[in-house]
Amino acid sequence: MRKAFRQLAFYIFLIGSWQLIASLRIWPPYLLPSPGNVLGALRDGLTDQTFLVATGISMRRIALGYGLSVLLGISLGLLLATNRFLEESLGGFVLSLQSLPSICWLPLAVLWFGLTETAILFVVLMGSLLAVTISTEMGIRHVPRIYLQAGRNLGARGPRLFWHVLLPASLPHLVSGLKQGWAFAWRSLISGEMIFVSLGLGHLLMMGRDLNDMSQVVAVMILIMALGQVVDHVLFGRLEHSIRHKWGIVSFR
Amino acid sequence: MAKSSILGGGKNGGRAEAPIMSEVSETPWLRESKLILENVSRSYSSSNGTLTALENINLAVKEGEFLCIVGPSGCGKSTLLNLMAGLDRPTSGTIWADGHPMEVPHKGHILIFQELGLFPWLTVRENVEFGLRMQGIGEKERRNRARDYLRMVHLSRFENSYIHQLSGGMKQRVALARAFALEPDVLLMDEPFAALDAQTRDLLHEELERIWIETHKTIFFVTHNVREAVRLGDRVILLTFRPGRLKSGFFVDLPRPRHLEDPALIKTAREVLEQLRGEINKAVEAEYNRDEESI
Ligand SMILES: Nc1ncnc2c1ncn2[C@@H]1O[C@H](COP(=O)(O)OP(=O)(O)O)[C@@H](O)[C@H]1O
Ligand SMILES: [Mg+2]
Numbered sequence: 065m066r067k068a069f070r071q072l073a074f075y076i077f078l079i080g081s082w083q084l085i086a087s088l089r090i091w092p093p094y095l096l097p098s099p100g101n102v103l104g105a106l107r108d109g110l111t112d113q114t115f116l117v118a119t120g121i122s123m124r125r126i127a128l129g130y131g132l133s134v135l136l137g138i139s140l141g142l143l144l145a146t147n148r149f150l151e152e153s154l155g156g157f158v159l160s161l162q163s164l165p166s167i168c169w170l171p172l173a174v175l176w177f178g179l180t181e182t183a184i185l186f187v188v189l190m191g192s193l194l195a196v197t198i199s200t201e202m203g204i205r206h207v208p209r210i211y212l213q214a215g216r217n218l219g220a221r222g223p224r225l226f227w228h229v230l231l232p233a234s235l236p237h238l239v240s241g242l243k244q245g246w247a248f249a250w251r252s253l254i255s256g257e258m259i260f261v262s263l264g265l266g267h268l269l270m271m272g273r274d275l276n277d278m279s280q281v282v283a284v285m286i287l288i289m290a291l292g293q294v295v296d297h298v299l300f301g302r303l304e305h306s307i308r309h310k311w312g313i314v315s316f317r
Numbered sequence: 318m319a320k321s322s323i324l325g326g327g328k329n330g331g332r333a334e335a336p337i338m339s340e341v342s343e344t345p346w347l348r349e350s351k352l353i354l355e356n357v358s359r360s361y362s363s364s365n366g367t368l369t370a371l372e373n374i375n376l377a378v379k380e381g382e383f384l385c386i387v388g389p390s391g392c393g394k395s396t397l398l399n400l401m402a403g404l405d406r407p408t409s410g411t412i413w414a415d416g417h418p419m420e421v422p423h424k425g426h427i428l429i430f431q432e433l434g435l436f437p438w439l440t441v442r443e444n445v446e447f448g449l450r451m452q453g454i455g456e457k458e459r460r461n462r463a464r465d466y467l468r469m470v471h472l473s474r475f476e477n478s479y480i481h482q483l484s485g486g487m488k489q490r491v492a493l494a495r496a497f498a499l500e501p502d503v504l505l506m507d508e509p510f511a512a513l514d515a516q517t518r519d520l521l522h523e524e525l526e527r528i529w530i531e532t533h534k535t536i537f538f539v540t541h542n543v544r545e546a547v548r549l550g551d552r553v554i555l556l557t558f559r560p561g562r563l564k565s566g567f568f569v570d571l572p573r574p575r576h577l578e579d580p581a582l583i584k585t586a587r588e589v590l591e592q593l594r595g596e597i598n599k600a601v602e603a604e605y606n607r608d609e610e611s612i
Contacts, residue, residue, distance in 0.1 A: 214434030219451035312481030
């Protein structure tokens with residue numbers, strides 16, 4: 065309760081100072097819009113539905129791209145964790161690929177797929193794939209042997225052993241990778257959308273720039289931030305809470 | 318102390334010494350015994366040599382027998398149980414289950430691990446259901462059976478708790494229920510009560526004995542505590558230290574339910590302990606030498 069109060073106080077202070085500086089007119093409104101301007105832009109965008117449409121498009125893309133990367137990443141991580149040959153060959157390569165900012169995949173994607181939806185999905189996928197892969201591999205490697213032994217003794221084999229024992233046992237480890245993957249995917253998406261015309265939130269940002277409409281730019285930035293926060297809280301907050309509830313005290317690495 | 322066969326055919330008197338080594342390949346044994354270990358050895362090789370954990374184990378376990386294996390820590394008890402559960406293969410020798418060479422891993426041989434291995438992501442009831450679920454048993458039946466066995470170990474009230482919310486003795490009972498719910502052919506128990514306080518252990522001894530009398534499962538119980546072995550077992554066998562060999566066996570013919578404080582039981586335990594003392598000293602010495610080396 066006190067924490068919420070402090071946070072509220074902080075935001076009031078932040079917006080208040082912003083309003084104050086804007087009203088001093090040191091910079092013209094097209095460089096520094098007032099909170100009111102931004103709020104207006106936000107309201108306009110929401111009422112004429114451009115923001116909603118863009119949000120819908122971006123969310124659909126991230127759901128697809130991120131969903132795919134989670135599926136692929138977990139499978140790849142499992143292969144790396146269980147196959148020594150793959151680990152020794154592909155493992156190091158995956159690590160070095162991860163140091164590549166995901167937007168670097170955009171030129172490649174455009175050459176392969178053209179300026180298409182697929183190209184954007186590819187960039188989003190590559191944004192989070194490696195983080196998920198690496199955390200899955202680490203997660204599985206850190207599963208105490210006793211869970212596997214117990215699972216096998218109780219009759220779990222092959223895919224069921226993976227699904228019912230290995231995966232849930234590595235979840236505390238995996239969550240941090242999923243979360244990181246999500247953050248990477250979200251960034252890649254917005255950057256990708258900014259670079260080529262494709263509707264979506266990133267595109268809306270660039271449109272604001274082209275129209276010299278700073279209020280819209282800031283409004284969209286706030287929207288992107290808010291969406292990121294909401295997903296983080298709703299999806300991962302719940303997941304972490306559930307793990308903590310079940311396992312007792314767990315540190316997420 | 319009178320000698321008797323490895324199968325425990327002639328129980329003469331309160332207690333009898335049973336030689337362990339015998340010709341196992343005589344066929345009737347294969348048919349009569351639940352489990353037969355024939356010249357079973359297991360060694361581990363590493364960069365600094367080979368460690369023989371178990372050497373030439375010959376043993377026959379009767380159906381419905383409550384067999385206790387006692388040995389100092391590090392003598393290969395867990396290794397033996399892993400072999401019997403089919404989670405590991407002997408380096409040499411054969412294990413027969415119901416007259417057939419054992420599959421790996423073996424379905425009807427359920428092991429309660431020393432570390433339990435309860436799943437923290439599942440509730441108590443889901444833990445008990447786990448094995449049934451792997452057998453493809455439907456949700457409703459699974460739930461009913463899990464509830465029956467949770468009632469048996471007096472944990473009904475905690476069916477929806479998670480593992481970290483339970484005390485040590487309660488966890489132990491979940492592991493018991495999880496194993497019994499599968500209605501195993503052979504129940505293998507690895508020092509299950511070692512980490513518990515005396516009162517809880519007494520209680521669980523009573524519960525285990527009661528359940529065994531009710532179900533008459535074959536139980537293979539491993540412990541380093543001689544009194545516990547005498548308290549529970551029909552037969553107590555000593556496992557020697559490095560290499561692990563079966564040393565001698567005793568039939569315990571005391572009436573059940575037994576009590577840990579019963580003078581007759583204490584006397585028997587003391588005699589068994591005399592036999593074991595040399596082995597325990599050897600274990601302590603080895604432990605001590607290892608510490609010296611690492612300094
Ligand atoms: N996987 C393994 N690799 C190498 N050595 C092992 C392994 N498992 C057990 N051992 C060794 O085998 C011996 C017996 O171990 P264990 O069966 O766990 O003994 P106990 O359960 O009686 O305490 C010990 O000396 C231990 O160090
Ligand atoms: Mg052990």
